[in-house]
Amino acid sequence: MDQVIALVALTAMEIVLGIDNIVFIAILTDRLPAHQQSKARRLGLLLALIMRVGLLSAIKWIMTLTQPIFEWTSLGIPESVFPGEPGSDALKEVMGVSWRDLILLGGGLFLIGKTVHEVHTQIEGNHTHSQPKTMSFSAALFQIMLLDLVFSLDSVITAVGMADHLEIMVAAVILAVGVMVTFADRISRFVSRHPTLKMLALSFLMLIGVMLVAEGIGTHINKGYIYFAMAFSLVVEVLNIRVRAKHHAPLAVASDN
Numbered sequence: 001m002d003q004v005i006a007l008v009a010l011t012a013m014e015i016v017l018g019i020d021n022i023v024f025i026a027i028l029t030d031r032l033p034a035h036q037q038s039k040a041r042r043l044g045l046l047l048a049l050i051m052r053v054g055l056l057s058a059i060k061w062i063m064t065l066t067q068p069i070f071e072w073t074s075l076g077i078p079e080s081v082f083p084g085e086p087g088s089d090a091l092k093e094v095m096g097v098s099w100r101d102l103i104l105l106g107g108g109l110f111l112i113g114k115t116v117h118e119v120h121t122q123i124e125g126n127h128t129h130s131q132p133k134t135m136s137f138s139a140a141l142f143q144i145m146l147l148d149l150v151f152s153l154d155s156v157i158t159a160v161g162m163a164d165h166l167e168i169m170v171a172a173v174i175l176a177v178g179v180m181v182t183f184a185d186r187i188s189r190f191v192s193r194h195p196t197l198k199m200l201a202l203s204f205l206m207l208i209g210v211m212l213v214a215e216g217i218g219t220h221i222n223k224g225y226i227y228f229a230m231a232f233s234l235v236v237e238v239l240n241i242r243v244r245a246k247h248h249a250p251l252a253v254a255s256d257n
Contacts, residue, residue: 007168007175014176016227020208021048021151022180023201024111025144026188027118030198031135040137041184044144049177051148055156056169065103065153068096094218100153105216107150111209114143115202122199150212200237204230 025044029037072095156169191198207230211221 003165003168006165007172010168010172011175014172015179018048018151018176018180019227019230020205021045021148022184022187023191024147024205025184026191027115027198027201027205028135028140028143029188030192032137032140036137037188038185040140040144041188042181043141044148045177045181045184047141047145048148048152049173051145051152052156052173052177053170055152056166056173065099068098070097071095072097096218101216101218103150103153103216104212107147108209108212108214108216110146111150111212112206115206115209119199119202119206122195122202194237194241197237197241200233204233 025041029040029044032040191201207226211223211226214221
């Protein structure tokens with residue numbers, strides 16, 4: 001019974017952690033030709049599944065990635081610029097830099113840069129009355145793989161903290177990715193049909209990127225606050241979409257008459 005509870009809890013957590021992955025894939029594949037979008041989404045999520053299962057199978061190696069390999073002071077950065085009492089455990093944690101920190105830092109910077117570029121593309125496209133440029137299938141898949149690596153690492157470390165058996169971790173990851181594959185096309189189409197929702201999704205991704213950078217430099221942020229803000233903003237935007245649709249419906253009827 002305990003294993004079933006652990007499986008359900010871990011699967012739910014993996015689905016929540018996979019939301020940002022789905023949003024990123026939805027935004028990125030929207031730049032592909034229509035006949036390639038669904039294939040790219042499924043391949044991207046399949047790569048995420050393979051990467052997460054592979055990382056879980058090398059769990060001992062993964063845990064070594066959390067060990068510090070150098071400190072920021074070794075790069076000439078003074079200790080006084082970092083928050084915390086001198087000699088405290090909190091300051092030592094911030095000062096120590098591990099491979100995990102570097103991966104999160106690089107992934108966060110990439111995500112911020114990517115979302116800023118996408119926002120600029122959306123705005124410029126609206127001003128010039130032209131569609132944003134499409135990208136190649138291989139380029140989209142490569143960028144999905146880069147972010148999958150960051151999200152997968154975070155997902156695997158969370159799985160290790162919530163379950164003791166590798167079989168439960170693998171089963172939870174497979175179930176979570178299965179759910180994401182089922183709803184990825186619907187989420188992508190919904191985001192693509194509503195420009196304001198797409199801009200909101202890009203804002204979420206930028207927020208996730210800032211969180212990854214903060215995690216990379218040793219500042220822990222409660223993800224519950226971020227996910228709550230995302231959920232609240234999404235509910236408000238969905239209500240706005242329904243209100244706009246309700247107001248536009250009488251206008252459409254009047255124009256037909």
